Amino acid sequence: MTAPPPAAADAPAAATSTAAAPPSTAFIEYRAVSKAFAGQPVLRDLSLSISRGEILFIVGTSGVGKSVAIKLLIGLYRIDAGEIWFDGQRVDQLPERALAPLRKRIGMVFQSATLFDSMTLAENVALPLRKHRRLAWSAALDDARRRLAQVHMTEHADRYPAELSDGMRKRAAIARTLALDPEVVLFDEPTTGLDPVSARRIDRLIRELASRLGVTAVVVSHDPPSIFGTADRIALLYQGAIRALATPDALRASPDPIVQQFITGQSTGPMETPGF
Ligand SMILES: Nc1ncnc2c1ncn2[C@@H]1O[C@H](COP(=O)(O)OP(=O)(O)O)[C@@H](O)[C@H]1O
Numbered sequence: 001m002t003a004p005p006p007a008a009a010d011a012p013a014a015a016t017s018t019a020a021a022p023p024s025t026a027f028i029e030y031r032a033v034s035k036a037f038a039g040q041p042v043l044r045d046l047s048l049s050i051s052r053g054e055i056l057f058i059v060g061t062s063g064v065g066k067s068v069a070i071k072l073l074i075g076l077y078r079i080d081a082g083e084i085w086f087d088g089q090r091v092d093q094l095p096e097r098a099l100a101p102l103r104k105r106i107g108m109v110f111q112s113a114t115l116f117d118s119m120t121l122a123e124n125v126a127l128p129l130r131k132h133r134r135l136a137w138s139a140a141l142d143d144a145r146r147r148l149a150q151v152h153m154t155e156h157a158d159r160y161p162a163e164l165s166d167g168m169r170k171r172a173a174i175a176r177t178l179a180l181d182p183e184v185v186l187f188d189e190p191t192t193g194l195d196p197v198s199a200r201r202i203d204r205l206i207r208e209l210a211s212r213l214g215v216t217a218v219v220v221s222h223d224p225p226s227i228f229g230t231a232d233r234i235a236l237l238y239q240g241a242i243r244a245l246a247t248p249d250a251l252r253a254s255p256d257p258i259v260q261q262f263i264t265g266q267s268t269g270p271m272e273t274p275g276f
């Protein structure tokens, strides 16, 4: 499109970067994103596009930067260089006050998702509804029960977190994140620490959310059964960037020795542990 340049008033205040690349048309796009902590690079020119409705797994060894990568999307950390786009909007330079609306559209299930012990599951899920939707408490509780049904927890709605297994608490935390009808849910190691049966239930739930609600799922994991049984595509993070991006079958067939070492989990091979 050869539109005239935008009026200065339309330009984002913080946009001081040099050559203006065209706006992203991907649903989510990381463009050459770099992030360091105390001079230690974690992400280096990471580029990745994610489609609406897909289940994308970001995988890699511990400490490689998976959690940092997803937290950048909702402004929990700020990037040092590059761009992050969401649904046509540049989000890496949003001011603080614009982050709350963004986090309604992009929900996150944290690795150590904690529920309030003194509240039932329904009450826990009702909290964000009351806060963000301004629902009356009884209406929020009714809606919370519907959200708990989405994660197959209807019969546990009136129980307290301490009475439940880790897998059930995780599902309730997912229901709480779903309460605001996010378009994207970021899951940080949703199956870590769960027994295999509970872990596979979480995997199935993620697939259901994608197929039934159209939720785009970005899942951080290093759990091979979960990764290969759930992902539409897998992005292997290695030395600060995406080493491979492929469907599960294509990744399995990859000739890349780094990819093969990650898949087989062998301690010896070309893969270097984080820090470079
Ligand atoms: N808030 C922080 N301050 C300093 N270093 C951090 C911070 N968050 C993450 N890091 C570092 O960034 C690297 C990647 O961390 P992380 O994304 O949590 O790894 P993982 O792939 O296991 O999720 C690690 O070296 C970690 O120590």
Ligand SMILES: [Mg+2]
Residues within 6 Å of the ligand: 066, 067, 068, 188
């Ligand atoms: Mg992590």
